[in-house]
Amino acid sequence: MSFEGEFASYEPLRRLRDSEKVKNLEKRFRVRKRNPEEDDFDLDLVTIDDVVKSELTPDLVLAIDGSYMVAPAENGFPGAEFGYVTVSSVLIDLKKVKELESQDFIDPREFRKTEKTSTIDSVFPGCNIIIDNEKDAKSSMRKALLEELRSNKIFENGETLLDTYKYLLNIKREKFKDRNPPKSPIEDFSHMPMQYSESGEEVFICRDSGETLYCTDALRLHELMNPSGTNGEMYGQIMSTLEKLWLVHILRGFELNGWLSSLRRVAFIMDGPLAVFSTSSWLTKVISYELGRINEKQNKINGSDLLIVGIEKSGTFFNHFEQLDTSSEGSTGNFPLQSALLLDDTYIKKNIIFSESKKPYGKDTYFGRKFFYKTKSGQRLVAVAASYNAQQSDIRTAAINQFPRLGDTMNLLNDLVSSRYPNSVSPLISAHAEASIPMSIGARIFEDIAREIRDRDDE
Numbered sequence: 001m002s003f004e005g006e007f008a009s010y011e012p013l014r015r016l017r018d019s020e021k022v023k024n025l026e027k028r029f030r031v032r033k034r035n036p037e038e039d040d041f042d043l044d045l046v047t048i049d050d051v052v053k054s055e056l057t058p059d060l061v062l063a064i065d066g067s068y069m070v071a072p073a074e075n076g077f078p079g080a081e082f083g084y085v086t087v088s089s090v091l092i093d094l095k096k097v098k099e100l101e102s103q104d105f106i107d108p109r110e111f112r113k114t115e116k117t118s119t120i121d122s123v124f125p126g127c128n129i130i131i132d133n134e135k136d137a138k139s140s141m142r143k144a145l146l147e148e149l150r151s152n153k154i155f156e157n158g159e160t161l162l163d164t165y166k167y168l169l170n171i172k173r174e175k176f177k178d179r180n181p182p183k184s185p186i187e188d189f190s191h192m193p194m195q196y197s198e199s200g201e202e203v204f205i206c207r208d209s210g211e212t213l214y215c216t217d218a219l220r221l222h223e224l225m226n227p228s229g230t231n232g233e234m235y236g237q238i239m240s241t242l243e244k245l246w247l248v249h250i251l252r253g254f255e256l257n258g259w260l261s262s263l264r265r266v267a268f269i270m271d272g273p274l275a276v277f278s279t280s281s282w283l284t285k286v287i288s289y290e291l292g293r294i295n296e297k298q299n300k301i302n303g304s305d306l307l308i309v310g311i312e313k314s315g316t317f318f319n320h321f322e323q324l325d326t327s328s329e330g331s332t333g334n335f336p337l338q339s340a341l342l343l344d345d346t347y348i349k350k351n352i353i354f355s356e357s358k359k360p361y362g363k364d365t366y367f368g369r370k371f372f373y374k375t376k377s378g379q380r381l382v383a384v385a386a387s388y389n390a391q392q393s394d395i396r397t398a399a400i401n402q403f404p405r406l407g408d409t410m411n412l413l414n415d416l417v418s419s420r421y422p423n424s425v426s427p428l429i430s431a432h433a434e435a436s437i438p439m440s441i442g443a444r445i446f447e448d449i450a451r452e453i454r455d456r457d458d459e
Contacts, residue, residue, distance in 0.1 A: 047339050048339070048411070048414075056264060058265055059094045062092075064087065064088070066088070070231070079127050079229065080127060082125055083234070087246055088120075090117050091116045094415065096114045124144050125144055127229060138227065146203070150202070154249060154250055158256060165215075165245055168286045171286040171290065182194045184206070186206055189208050194217060195213060220279035221280060237278045237280065250268075267412055272311070274385075276367075277365055304405065306386065306404070307409060309413075312383075338374065341372040342399075343372070344397055361395060369392070370382065370384050375414050385403045385406065
């Protein structure tokens with residue numbers, strides 16, 4: 001590590017390139033050769049004309065995105081910090097947007113009326129932050145996590161985000177038995193299995209240590225706590241976990257209020273993959289189960305699957321898509337417009353994430369399927385379509401019927417693609433702006449968003 005104000009010279013780089021160890025390692029690299037046939041996609045691609053579209057397409061889009069910021073705290077301890085985590089929901093009225101776009105001049109005030117926003121704003125202790133009578137930063141963070149889930153809900157008379165989480169935790173315990181239960185969060189008892197409250201209590205006493213346990217300890221996010229340094233990774237995983245819980249919370253809110261028929265008009269767009277990583281990855285199975293249950297129930301009412309899609313704006317999949325769109329001569333535009341490449345396990349492991357494992361890619365972390373789509377305007381999007389049953393999530397194959405409402409998704413992405421930012425969609429840009437600089441700090445206006453959806457359903 002360099003000293004403050006010290007800059008590296010080119011000499012270390014030259015030495016690195018001339019190193020015999022580096023050269024010997026490079027000789028052992030397994031290199032992926034570009035196949036000339038990759039420039040011909042005719043047999044592999046699905047065009048927008050190949051897929052079925054619904055007669056009633058969504059005219060409302062609900063985008064969910066999160067953001068976090070690490071900030072120093074003045075409490076007398078060195079390195080003390082807290083994390084400010086925001087999850088934003090933005091409802092965009094596509095019908096009004098299209099009406100405005102047909103005008104010669106768009107009134108900015110009217111355009112702003114096409115969006116309704118709601119935010120969850122949370123603060124979590126980090127290094128050297130002790131709250132109340134807790135004994136350390138980790139126990140403080142565990143307590144704060146429970147309190148944040150308890151204090152957020154979409155409807156005044158509905159269940160809290162903590163209720164939604166407890167419901168998912170019960171699914172885990174009843175339907176997906178723990179083969180390797182996590183360890184206790186209590187420091188001196190970390191070699192012992194984590195305890196659960198048999199009566200479903202949110203806060204209870206550990207039978208071994210006598211210390212306080214929380215039902216949210218099962219997320220194991222406290223394990224990411226760095227007690228002597230910055231905690232960006234922990235805050236990032238908290239944000240990602242809250243985003244996925246919020247999606248399920250919204251859907252359950254509509255179900256519990258008897259508004260499932262309204263969902264036929266709404267498309268849900270998430271920032272990033274439809275997946276849960278790190279310590280809370282067990283949520284993947286239970287979210288998959290719950291999405292499948294809600295989808296089946298609303299499908300009987302609406303006659304179509306839910307439209308839930310994630311958008312990955314960067315990473316190895318995006319880089320590979322960019323390579324596919326570039327010909328061997330170096331020119332772009334190789335990938336046809338309004339065409340999709342549906343990805344299966346074999347293709348992913350051969351071309352993107354090299355692996356010879358028999359375990360399907362993303363089996364323990366994803367509740368959706370990835371595909372590449374090039375929009376009508378030429379933007380490249382790495383999309384993830386939610387899966388609702390075992391056949392759809394079987395990544396060994398990549399058939400059209402394994403990607404729910406693929407035609408509607410293609411049409412929607414054509415309409416939503418951003419002209420301001422490459423390879424992104426406008427609802428996520430609005431949601432990210434709201435999450436990064438919340439304009440509705442402390443606002444709980446999802447009641448208004450839901451009312452907007454219900455009113456549209458009555459039209």
